[in-house]
Amino acid sequence: METNYLYIIIPVLVGGITQLTKFAIYTYKHGFKWDHLFTHGHMPSTHSAFVTALVITTGRLTGFNSGTFLVAFSMSIIIIDDALRLRMYLGDQGRYLNMLVQSLKMDAKDFPKLKERIGHRFSEVLVGILFGIILANLFFYLFSKI
DSSP states (O other): OOHHHHHHHHHHHHHHHHHHHHHHHHHHHHHOOGGGOOOOOOSSOOOHHHHHHHHHHHHHHHHTTTTHHHHHHHHHHHHHIIIIIHHHHHHHHHHHHHHHHTTTTTTTTOOOOOOOOOOOOOHHHHHHHHHHHHHHHHHHHHHTOO
């Protein structure tokens, strides 16, 4: 198989499998609803799995000492940090604003409830990274047999 396509095929496959796994887990816990297919946060982190797979793919195709790998690795740190910290702060702000609206007895039509669970816990990111490492290497092995 042409290696240029692997840069996008492998991370997309890993991201898709991770998101389907998240959907299955979330459905098991909260019941079936199609909206859960596109849920943010929760176990495992699709962002972390996708960027980890991209880093692995880039390293295997260009070398782990290449400039391209360094860029992919650097961007993955920013994305994973965002999944862990920045979006968690947004969730905290949503929770505080929801409490404020409720305590001031404001009209829910004018101030709809904000989402409070946006970011990931450390364990969710860690499992996402493991999904990325394992699945990317598995797909490399499978694609090498084609």
